Amino acid sequence: MLDVELDIGLEWSDSGFGQLEVEKAVDAAMRVADVPGLKDYPAPVEVSIKLTDDAEVHALNREWRDKDKPTNVLxxxxxxxxxxxSFRHPELVSGSYSSSGAEKIGTLSQVQGDGNEMELLLGDIVLAHGVCTAEAEQKNIPVAHHAxxxxIHGMLHLLGHDHIDEDEAELMEALEVKALASMGLHNPYDV
Incomplete structure (x- = not known):
């Protein structure tokens, strides 16, 4: 099970982008990301998403990436x-789930062994409203489509994808395009 914890700032209230749209985007990214072990994880898997303003993203970007400016997504x-x-290739992980269903013996040990479920946190995604809105206007698309x-881009990062080198960037873009197409949205890299 995948839980999406969403924190929406007031600046996003008229964007047409809320809980349902976020959950659909997360689901689309999960479907294309090829991480089969997450589907069988014996406890909830969680992602935390915050839709906020440029000032907060600017502060986070400065603190965590040493970049003194806002960005669209972190x-x-x-x-x-x-x-x-281990989640991409669960068949290669030594061990198996315990009888309580709450502990993976081997490298997957995110759940407590006493039967108490503990969520697996994939990570956090933060979007900046002003940057996102400006980019959507430049692309002449709805803010909700760009968000x-x-x-999806942020989820792929949480699932181990990156765009540092050209091959990684091409793969990540292809996954983004596939996820967006599954939602009926256009290719954002088609200029």
Whole structure:
């Protein structure tokens, strides 16, 4: 099960982008990301998304990325590369789920072994309203469509994708386009 915790700032109230749209974007990203082990995880999997203003994103970007400006989306993954690889290839992980269904013996040990479920937090995604709105206006698309793309982009980061080198960027863009197409939205890279 995937839980989406959403915190929406007032500046987003007229954007047409809320809980339902965020959940659809997260679901679309999960479907294209090829992380089968997350579907079988014995406790809830959670992502936290905050729709806020440029000032907050600017402060976060300065603190965590040493970039003194706002940006459209920030992602803060909680799983490291080895954990993500375990979820991508669960058949290769040694061990199995315990009889209580709450503990994976091996490298997947995010759940408590005493039977008490503990959510697996994929990470946090933060969108800046002003930047997102300006970019949507430049692209001549609804803010909700651009925000959908940014949530998908952020989710792919949480799931281990990046765009640092050209091959990674091409793969990530292809996944974004596929996720957006599954929602009936256009290719944002088609100029």
């Amino acid at each position: 992602s803060f993954p909680m799983l490291d590369e080895d954990e993500l690889e 959908t793309h940014l949530v």
